[in-house]
Amino acid sequence: MDALQPYTPWIIAGSVIILVLAVIAGRLLWQLRQQRKQQVVMASPAVQFHDAAQGSAGDSAASKAENSEAQGVAALQGIRILAGAYLEGQVGAPEASLRIAVLQQHRDVSAACREQAAAFIELAEKLAHIPSHQAWKDLSRDQRDAFREEMDSLEAEFRERLQEAARSLRLH
Template identity: 45%
Template sequence: MGEYGVWLIAATLIIVVLMVIAGRLLWQLREQRRHEHTERSDFQNELVVQGVAAREGISILTRSYLAGQLGASECALRVAVLAETAAVDAAYSADIAVFHDMAASLAHIPTHADWKALSAEQRAIYSAEMGVLEARYLDSLQRAAEHLSNIT
């Protein structure tokens, strides 16, 4: 019995050590899952906040456009950027598509410092092109802007 007792104690000791290791690993896994859940929740909350801010920004831009305080080209570019940077609801997607289309048509036109660096003749050419695009998209931009400015 003495010989079996040593083996029994050794086996018991090994099982206890393995149980402690398994318990520690389970605790670490639980902590990791809790941490991931917290990060995921924070990320989802941030997406919601960005979505609300984007919708408010889009509403302000479209109201400014409808009031004549903002040109169609600038409004289209800004709405397209806001829609891309934050997830917006499906209710917005059809109306925002018009702004995306116009923004894509304007993508080759220089902006900001590049615009200022253009000669007066080049600015006139690009301004004329923007006028043609604004005329082409006028009706659809008006309808989309009216709808977007009323969505809450």
């Protein structure tokens, strides 16, 4: 034990440093998890809308009415968020169009909102034949390139109308 005595201060200092670094790492990990949870909530109103739409079968009539109202609010909020994200270049026209087209189908979305979303809905209809998810991955590179060209062409054709619609929807 006497052989380790000269190293005792170094061992204690090293242990303290390791402990401090472990606490810092734990705190950063906790902050990262909180940030990811917040991003999921903010970035996926469509998911919230879908989850709320699934409601349990045993819900009371009042509970179903509350769920429907919450779904309508989530749909409108999702449309606003997607419109803003499109204007800021965070999401492309094809994705924004497809998502807005789904969200605007909720019964609590007003006719005025649907009218403002018309450009997005029209673009979504023109994109409906393009495969998505696994079907997209299964396409050959040439097929994907052809579909990308088509999407780019449609985006250019609709750009002004989409930007005008997005500005209106963001304020709706």
